[in-house]
Amino acid sequence: MSDAVARNVLGGSAMSNFILKACDLHKTYLSGERRLEVLHGVSLSVSDGESVSIRGESGSGKSTLLHLLAGLDVPDSGTVHWEGVPDTGARQRARFLGMVFQSFYLIPELDAVGNVLMAARVAGKVGAIERQRAQDLLARVGLSERGHHLPSQLSGGERQRVAVARALMNAPRLILADEPTGNLDEKTGDSIIDLLLGLCSEQRIALVLVTHNAVHAARTARMLFMRDGVLQNTNL
Amino acid sequence: MPWYLYLALKQLFPSGKWLSFFTAISILGVALGVATLVVTNSVMGGFGYEIRRMIIDTQGDVQIRARSLIEDSGPLLSSVAKVPGVVGVTPFAEGVGMLEYGRKPAFPLIQGVDVNRVNDVIPLSRFIRVGSLDELDDDTVILSSQLAYSLGVHIGGKVTISSPLLIERLKNDEVFLPRELVVVGIFEIGHQQLDSNTVLVTLRRMQDLYGLGEAIHGVNVKIADGLDADAMAARINAVLPEASDMRAHSWINANSEFLFVLQMEKNLVSILLLFIILVASFSIMSSLLTTVVRKTREIGLLGALGGRSREIAACFCVQGFLIGLIGTGTGLALGFGFLHLRNDILLLFTRLTGSQEALERFYQFSNVPAHMESADLVMIVVGTIVISTLAGIFPAWRASRLNPVEALRNE
Numbered sequence A: 001m002s003d004a005v006a007r008n009v010l011g012g013s014a015m016s017n018f019i020l021k022a023c024d025l026h027k028t029y030l031s032g033e034r035r036l037e038v039l040h041g042v043s044l045s046v047s048d049g050e051s052v053s054i055r056g057e058s059g060s061g062k063s064t065l066l067h068l069l070a071g072l073d074v075p076d077s078g079t080v081h082w083e084g085v086p087d088t089g090a091r092q093r094a095r096f097l098g099m100v101f102q103s104f105y106l107i108p109e110l111d112a113v114g115n116v117l118m119a120a121r122v123a124g125k126v127g128a129i130e131r132q133r134a135q136d137l138l139a140r141v142g143l144s145e146r147g148h149h150l151p152s153q154l155s156g157g158e159r160q161r162v163a164v165a166r167a168l169m170n171a172p173r174l175i176l177a178d179e180p181t182g183n184l185d186e187k188t189g190d191s192i193i194d195l196l197l198g199l200c201s202e203q204r205i206a207l208v209l210v211t212h213n214a215v216h217a218a219r220t221a222r223m224l225f226m227r228d229g230v231l232q233n234t235n236l
Numbered sequence B: 001m002p003w004y005l006y007l008a009l010k011q012l013f014p015s016g017k018w019l020s021f022f023t024a025i026s027i028l029g030v031a032l033g034v035a036t037l038v039v040t041n042s043v044m045g046g047f048g049y050e051i052r053r054m055i056i057d058t059q060g061d062v063q064i065r066a067r068s069l070i071e072d073s074g075p076l077l078s079s080v081a082k083v084p085g086v087v088g089v090t091p092f093a094e095g096v097g098m099l100e101y102g103r104k105p106a107f108p109l110i111q112g113v114d115v116n117r118v119n120d121v122i123p124l125s126r127f128i129r130v131g132s133l134d135e136l137d138d139d140t141v142i143l144s145s146q147l148a149y150s151l152g153v154h155i156g157g158k159v160t161i162s163s164p165l166l167i168e169r170l171k172n173d174e175v176f177l178p179r180e181l182v183v184v185g186i187f188e189i190g191h192q193q194l195d196s197n198t199v200l201v202t203l204r205r206m207q208d209l210y211g212l213g214e215a216i217h218g219v220n221v222k223i224a225d226g227l228d229a230d231a232m233a234a235r236i237n238a239v240l241p242e243a244s245d246m247r248a249h250s251w252i253n254a255n256s257e258f259l260f261v262l263q264m265e266k267n268l269v270s271i272l273l274l275f276i277i278l279v280a281s282f283s284i285m286s287s288l289l290t291t292v293v294r295k296t297r298e299i300g301l302l303g304a305l306g307g308r309s310r311e312i313a314a315c316f317c318v319q320g321f322l323i324g325l326i327g328t329g330t331g332l333a334l335g336f337g338f339l340h341l342r343n344d345i346l347l348l349f350t351r352l353t354g355s356q357e358a359l360e361r362f363y364q365f366s367n368v369p370a371h372m373e374s375a376d377l378v379m380i381v382v383g384t385i386v387i388s389t390l391a392g393i394f395p396a397w398r399a400s401r402l403n404p405v406e407a408l409r410n411e
Helices: A003-010 A062-069 A090-096 A112-123 A128-140 A156-168 A186-202 A214-218 B003-012 B021-059 B073-081 B145-151 B165-171 B192-196 B203-209 B229-239 B256-294 B296-305 B309-340 B342-353 B356-363 B374-401 B404-409
Strands: A018-031 A034-047 A051-056 A077-082 A097-101 A174-178 A206-210 A222-227 A230-233 B062-070 B086-096 B098-101 B104-106 B109-113 B128-131 B140-144 B158-162 B179-187 B198-202 B216-223 B247-250
Touching: A018 A062, A018 A206, A034 A062, A034 A077, A034 A206, A034 A230, A051 A062, A051 A186, A051 A214, A062 A174, A062 A206, A062 B404, A090 A097, A090 A112, A090 B296, A097 A156, A097 B296, A112 A128, A112 A156, A112 B003, A112 B296, A128 A156, A156 A174, A156 A186, A174 A186, A186 A206, A186 A214, B003 B309, B021 B256, B021 B309, B021 B374, B062 B073, B062 B229, B073 B086, B073 B216, B073 B229, B086 B203, B098 B145, B104 B145, B109 B203, B140 B145, B140 B158, B140 B192, B145 B179, B145 B192, B179 B198, B179 B203, B192 B198, B198 B203, B216 B229, B229 B247, B256 B296, B256 B309, B256 B374, B296 B309, B296 B404, B309 B342, B309 B374, B342 B356
Parallel strands: A051 A206, A051 A222, A097 A174, A174 A206, B109 B198, B140 B179
Antiparallel strands: A018 A034, A018 A077, A222 A230, B062 B216, B062 B247, B086 B109, B086 B216, B098 B104, B098 B158, B128 B179, B140 B198, B158 B179
């Protein structure tokens, strides 16, 4: 994909006030003797409260991009800014970002409330306010009666709801969701997307949704497509 | 509470469970190691302590002896008694004699004691089981418990005692008649050798039996609590007549080789048993490494939530520390519980194996002694917790080195 498209994607939103801005990201991996370039100069900006979907074939670089945006991995070149600041360190991540994964990644030894509160614990504060917020979030995702159930006692959809509540716990500015419906049946998947989009819109949280599902992608404000490490704006 | 400490506690003690299987096995491993160390160290220490106590209780803290007989002991006793730190002095004479009761002979060690002074140094009254030390005079005798039992003699029984002087007198065509003494007491010290073959008579009677006149064989000295026995022996030597061949020896110096062997034996056993703790620590390390592998994706998640590498490392280090701490606590409870019941357990064991007599014969004690030095206890507790924590460091390092992205991708 050409630089022109990348620039186009970067400026794709009509909104200003970017809370996420990634410029010209390159990432290569070694595969045996070969160097595989996974991302070819990807740029992306996300405005406050905006929802963006990224679709693409398996291996196209969606998850790699998401990890770079989350500050979990470092690009070979290019920059990532959160709220205009190039700090994507662990402490900043706890406050700024919420993540939802395909495989939920709940901690099996903690009950639902414990899992939601874990985000606050890592951010460094757990008090009465946080406990109440965790309860409220569980109620908001429809699990007010299941707060003391362990992940093993919850269904896949319920686990993902807990994961969504955990992602929202620290009132982040941005949620990165990596195929959050990939392990769920269609109906449950739809309800999770309803929940994610509804909560993000309600709390004015930006959302970057990586998904294979075109219907889910279509429900976001902006749809992007990743092909061979290049991000294309499908709205164009 | 920092999140890594909270998570470490939750991984060891998950919600809805007492503790995880891995935690239980790791704690049990450490606990068994600590319990074995405590029991072995206490029993070994107990034997050493009992032997030391017995030496002090039967010889005093310092003993003055000479290569020849000590004539005119009066001035010696008063000069030693004036040494600062000396709280009691008592002269003694000792030797082997022949004792007979109802045509049954025995060849006990006869101790001649000054009944007016002996309790100042040796707590003989404490060891009297039947009768009284006050009854001891030149015509009476006190027997050790097993000697009395083997001869079948009771309080009021009459025994005859003769000494090697009998043979010496016979050479000169003189007759030395055995002395008939009335049994007025039976004592038990708790040491099999002493309890099976010792007789107490007055010093005068012993001097008579051995033809010593006014001479004695030595002086037992008791020093004030807390004073160093070697230093006190040196002080006493300074007041002994220069021309004499008398020397004061502390109980430590007099039994130095024996005490060295005791200490060496205890140290060697402790070092060998330390390997139990090391094996337990490898078990902790192996379990924590398994946990790191099992929880790779959760470690990735913690990174995604904003956890730092050093905090993730601390989570596993804390688990090693907590396993060590709880394992040590449990081990101490098990060990001291076992020690509390040691005599019952030994009794049961010897009954089952029919080995009670052999045990008493070889180990000298009727009960299993136990004594734990506080320094040894501190070493066991601190050593175990440190080793357990160290066992958590390698898994912690592995966990902290995990790349969150690779960890999240882990299948």
